[in-house]
Amino acid sequence: MLFRRIVLCALLVGALAGLLVSAVQHWQVIPIIAAAEVFEGSAEAPEAAEPAAAMAHDHDDAHGAAHVHEEAAWEPADGTERHVWTAIANVMTAIGFSLVLIAAITTWEHLRGRRVASARTGLVWGAAAWLCVFAAPSLGLPPEIPGTAAAALEARQTWWLIAVLCSATGLSVLAFVPGRLRWLGIALLALPYALGAPHIDGAFAAYSDEVARRMEVLTGQFAIATAISSAIEWLALGSLAGWAVARWVRPALATLGAAATARA
Amino acid sequence: MQQQATLQIARPKSALLAIAMPVVTAVLLGAVIVYGVGFSHIAAAHNAAHDTRHSNVFPCH
Numbered sequence: 001m002l003f004r005r006i007v008l009c010a011l012l013v014g015a016l017a018g019l020l021v022s023a024v025q026h027w028q029v030i031p032i033i034a035a036a037e038v039f040e041g042s043a044e045a046p047e048a049a050e051p052a053a054a055m056a057h058d059h060d061d062a063h064g065a066a067h068v069h070e071e072a073a074w075e076p077a078d079g080t081e082r083h084v085w086t087a088i089a090n091v092m093t094a095i096g097f098s099l100v101l102i103a104a105i106t107t108w109e110h111l112r113g114r115r116v117a118s119a120r121t122g123l124v125w126g127a128a129a130w131l132c133v134f135a136a137p138s139l140g141l142p143p144e145i146p147g148t149a150a151a152a153l154e155a156r157q158t159w160w161l162i163a164v165l166c167s168a169t170g171l172s173v174l175a176f177v178p179g180r181l182r183w184l185g186i187a188l189l190a191l192p193y194a195l196g197a198p199h200i201d202g203a204f205a206a207y208s209d210e211v212a213r214r215m216e217v218l219t220g221q222f223a224i225a226t227a228i229s230s231a232i233e234w235l236a237l238g239s240l241a242g243w244a245v246a247r248w249v250r251p252a253l254a255t256l257g258a259a260a261t262a263r264a
Numbered sequence: 265m266q267q268q269a270t271l272q273i274a275r276p277k278s279a280l281l282a283i284a285m286p287v288v289t290a291v292l293l294g295a296v297i298v299y300g301v302g303f304s305h306i307a308a309a310h311n312a313a314h315d316t317r318h319s320n321v322f323p324c325h
Contacts, residue, residue, distance in 0.1 A: 003286035010290070021319075029319045073307030075314075082315070089313035092301045093320060099294030103287045110283050134321060143321045146314075156323035157303055226319050256282055 005252045006102050009244035013102065014095030016240055021094065021233035022087040028225045030086070033146060036218050040147030043206040094237060101129060101241045106249050117245035126238015128171055134230040136167035136189075140197030143226045145218050149206060151198035163192040 076082040105125055109117045137160045144150060170188030177185070203219075204212035301313045302322040310317070310324075317324040 002283060003289055006286060006290045007293070010294070025315075025319055030315060033315055033318055073311060075308075075311035085312045086315040089301050089316035090319075092297055093313075093316055096294040096297030096301065099290045099297070103290040103294070107280075107283060107287050111279055113279070138321050141321065141323060144318065144324065146318065146325070148325075150323075150325070153305075153323055153325065160323050222318075226321060229319060230321075253283070 002106075002249070002252045002256060005249050006099065006106060009102050009241070009248050010095055010098035013237060013240040013244050014098040015091055017098070017233055017236040018091030018094035019087065020236050021229055022083075022090045024229045024232050025086075025090070025225075026083070029222070029229050030083075032218055032222045032225055036145035036147050036215065036222075039207065039211050039215055039218075042208075042211055043147065094233065097129070097133070097234075097237055098241055101125060101237055102245060102249065105241055105245045106253065109245060109250065110253055115246070115250070117242050117250065119239040119243040119246075122238040122240070122242020122245075123235055124238070125242065126234040126236070128175075129168075129238065130231050130234035132167040132171060133164055134227065134234070136192070137163040138223070138227070139163075140192060142219070143223045144203075145215065145222045147207075147215065148203045148219070149200065150203065151200050155198040159192065159195070159197045162195065163197075166191045 076085040105117050105122065109115070140159060140163055141150075141156055150156060166188050170185040170191075173185035173188060174182055175185075204215045207215060300309065302317055302320060304310070314324070316322075
């Protein structure tokens with residue numbers, strides 16, 4: 001009952017927030033990616049670090065010989081097909097985020113034992129989630145446009161996960177743990193940066209000076225654009241999740257309490 | 265009336281236990297979905313979600 005409510009709410013909240021952020025990205029993030037991809041093709045050498053990214057079999061032998069790139073796997077055609085896939089991926093990601101967020105707000109309301117979930121308190125959850133899932137990892141691994149050379153993918157993914165988990169745990173400890181123990185939260189927040197994010201020098205070393213300069217400008221614009229679009233996404237996710245919990249999960253929580261009391 | 269009645273019921277002491285299963289399952293399901301879209305190394309998944317990965321600052325390429 002409770003699980004079904006959470007999943008249904010997450011589907012609704014994720015679909016709405018995912019479509020909203022797709023629209024926002026369409027006019028501010030996507031054009032920057034498209035501009036960067038024009039430069040990406042002008043790289044003088046194959047990018048330094050592109051391991052494991054494409055382990056696909058090369059079905060396309062005729063073209064495979066033409067360039068060394070291993071990316072012969074399916075990819076959406078530029079234009080509508082690509083935009084549709086991006087929107088689908090955005091909605092899927094937002095549904096995944098919603099599941100976690102709605103589960104967290106549900107737990108919060110249940111443990112508080114009173115009506116705390118709402119669209120307004122949801123905004124605070126959304127803002128906190130943006131700090132954990134966007135801001136915290138971005139401090140170590142700044143937003144990257146396509147064509148940027150970077151450290152090994154697995155190392156960055158691992159660090160990203162550490163950053164998000166430490167920030168989420170650290171913020172929760174600061175917010176919910178009473179007494180002096182709560183200052184442990186600060187240590188948790190700092191831990192990922194003490195470990196250090198994986199980095200390499202010369203993100204644009206493969207390009208001519210002129211192109212490298214323009215890639216740097218694009219990277220700056222991209223950081224601002226993604227910060228804004230993901231903030232909009234998380235605030236929408238948060239307020240919709242708070243509203244959905246108040247509207248549909250709260251009744252399920254109430255029957256849960258009644259059932260438990262009846263058994264006792 | 266009915267709502268009044270349910271509200272007066274105090275939450276059981278084992279509050280966390282009562283919701284642990286559905287909540288933890290939901291979190292795990294969410295994590296699997298985000299992993300599949302944002303982190304999977306399968307090339308087709310990467311290509312389909314490419315712009316989403318860059319926009320969310322998921323490590324890419």
